[in-house]
Amino acid sequence: LRQFIEVQLTDAEQKLRKSEDSLRRHTERTGAKGVGGYMSSRLVDLETKKSELLKRYTAQHPEVQRLEQQIKAVEEQMKQLPAEELEYARIDREVKINEELYTLLAKRYKEAQISEADRVQSAFIVTPATEPTAPIKPNRMMNITVGIFLGIFLGFVFALLIENLDTSIGTIEDVEKYLDLPVLGIIPHIELDQKQKKMVPRKTEREQRIYLLRSRLVVYHSSKSPFVESYHTLRTNLKLTSSFVAKDTADKKAKILAFTSAGIGEGKTITASNFALAAAQSGIKTLLIETDLRRPSLHWIFGLSRNPGFSDCVIGTKKWTDVIRGTTDFLMGGLGTEKILQSPGIENLSILTAGPSVSNPIDILNSPETGKMIKEMSSNFELIVLDCPPALLFADALIMGTHATGTIIVYQVGRMARRALKRTKDQLATLKVPIIGVALNNVKTSELGSYYGYGYYYSYKYYSKDNASKVK
Structure with missing residues (x-):
């Protein structure tokens, strides 16, 4: 997970630098002051509030109607802005989006590093494996001992059984x-x-x-x-x-x-x-x-x-x-x-x-x-x-x-x-x-x-x- 986030973070960083360079060059070339950017941010905020209200009310609700009027007013003002200001607003909006994405990925990357550092190792080596010098099985000494005792016991049981059932004279x-x-x-x-x-x-x-x-x-x-x-x-x-x-x-x-x-x-x-x-x-x-x-x-x-x-x-x-x-x-x-x-x-x-x-x-x-x-x-x-x-x-x-x-x-x-x-x-x-x-x-x-x-x-x-x- 950390490696995946790291790749995405690097990509987001490159996009953010590229959008910031574009905004700097546009400002130097056209002399735009960023009024379009302010109005664009204002428009985004109004659209967000409208979406929140529509989750609770219908489109005919007074608050929704009021926000709709404000959005139309901002859009009319933006149409009157010069083309340089509109381009500035678009580039500025792109910079903000990349900043938010970069901030989010940077936060997740740090969390992944902390989680990986806190993870306890589930398996570890207690004693290193050694190459055996003799086969583990069969255990001949154990088998011989068990066989001797088992033979004595079964012999005693059979002898007792034969003695009790013996009818021969x-x-x-x-x-x-x-x-x-x-x-x-x-x-x-x-x-x-x-x-x-x-x-x-x-x-x-x-x-x-x-x-x-x-x-x-x-x-x-x-x-x-x-x-x-x-x-x-x-x-x-x-x-x-x-x-x-x-x-x-x-x-x-x-x-x-x-x-x-x-x-x-x-x-x-x-x-x-x-x-x-x-x-x-x-x-x-x-x-x-x-x-x-x-x-x-x-x-x-x-x-x-x-x-x-x-x-x-x-x-x-x-x-x-x-x-x-x-x-x-x-x-x-x-x-x-x-x-x-x-x-x-x-x-x-x-x-x-x-x-x-x-x-x-x-x-x-x-x-x-x-x-x-x-x-x-x-x-x-x-x-x-x-x-x-x-x-x-x-x-x-x-x-x-x-x-x-x-x-x-x-x-x-x-x-x-x-x-x-x-x-x-x-x-x-x-x-x-x-x-x-x-x-x-x-x-x-x-x-x-x-x-x-x-x-x-x-x-x-x-x-x-x-x-x-x-x-x-």
């Missing part, structure tokens, strides 16, 4: 060392043959589940099959367990065994049922009680009515001697007459179903009547088997475990995390529930291998095609 010794409990039995995995698969009901999911559970009962398999033998092995190992033998010699009443698991779907109900059937086939008077009052399935497997049952006996509406089921009920149930008649020792088995649903299973199981009833039953049977809910999910198994001679934890390899199994054992041990050992259920060859000599179990599928009876 390397060897039986690993299980026994991990839980500090003996493995009492290994129940092999069995497959349905093609004919049995075709006989699976297609109507409802419940019917399919009942059929698959019932197909795993020992009464549907040959007594010489490895599957049935695994339960006899479980019973034999149980009898040889030191804690069990010690209690057996001290108390001649019935042994009470509770079967539980860490979570649902591990096969505790079918394991308890087959253990009771295997004991009955061996001539032991056995009572199987359905103490899982939350999700009872024992009565479905044997084709029995749920009501009346265990909860009725505890409440006092029924006597246990009147509601236990025996051979007659099995014949009328869903197992099939042929299977019942072909099963030796089935008359030694009695079953007490869960009974009607209750809103407070804990109160029912923790009732003093429960203890009294079980004690009374132990005088009438040689073996009582309790099918309990999962110990890690409900306190029911912890309560019933206090009434038992011993508790067996059923663990399906590959279904639940090992830490869940360990937590189940610790939870039972905290309440001083006597834990006898672990039964590994539904074990496949890929999970144990042939190191333990259990490979012969898995020829069962071929064996069952020729000898095992079909499930009805």
Whole structure:
């Protein structure tokens, strides 16, 4: 802006000097006194006043009319002036205009200089830039340090995650060392043959589940099959367990065994049922009680009515001697007459179903009547088997475990995390529930291998095609 004004100021100065020279030469040549200049200034003043009045009034206003008359009078006087005076007035007017323009530009030029001098510098150099001797990025030392700490942290997280989700069992010794409990039995995995698969009901999911559970009962398999033998092995190992033998010699009443698991779907109900059937086939008077009052399935497997049952006996509406089921009920149930008649020792088995649903299973199981009833039953049977809910999910198994001679934890390899199994054992041990050992259920060859000599179990599928009876 200052430079622009400076150029305009120089131009105005030249015009002013030129007009002043013209006025001086005209005066020297003609001798004009400047009367025309005065009259010209007077005319300009009148024209200015007239313009101001016309902004507020019309042309017919008296003041405007009066100024109009004065302007005409000055113009008439100027017409009477000599030509030299008129030229003088014109040149003088030009000098005044140039003076005003020069004065204005000179003032603006000074203002621009002052403004430029007062302007504060918005940016200035604090430290001069220096040429770097090494690249700023990547910072290798920082990246290596962060990578090491991040690797350690992620490794710890992954290790913790794998440990909590690990369901693998390397060897039986690993299980026994991990839980500090003996493995009492290994129940092999069995497959349905093609004919049995075709006989699976297609109507409802419940019917399919009942059929698959019932197909795993020992009464549907040959007594010489490895599957049935695994339960006899479980019973034999149980009898040889030191804690069990010690209690057996001290108390001649019935042994009470509770079967539980860490979570649902591990096969505790079918394991308890087959253990009771295997004991009955061996001539032991056995009572199987359905103490899982939350999700009872024992009565479905044997084709029995749920009501009346265990909860009725505890409440006092029924006597246990009147509601236990025996051979007659099995014949009328869903197992099939042929299977019942072909099963030796089935008359030694009695079953007490869960009974009607209750809103407070804990109160029912923790009732003093429960203890009294079980004690009374132990005088009438040689073996009582309790099918309990999962110990890690409900306190029911912890309560019933206090009434038992011993508790067996059923663990399906590959279904639940090992830490869940360990937590189940610790939870039972905290309440001083006597834990006898672990039964590994539904074990496949890929999970144990042939190191333990259990490979012969898995020829069962071929064996069952020729000898095992079909499930009805």
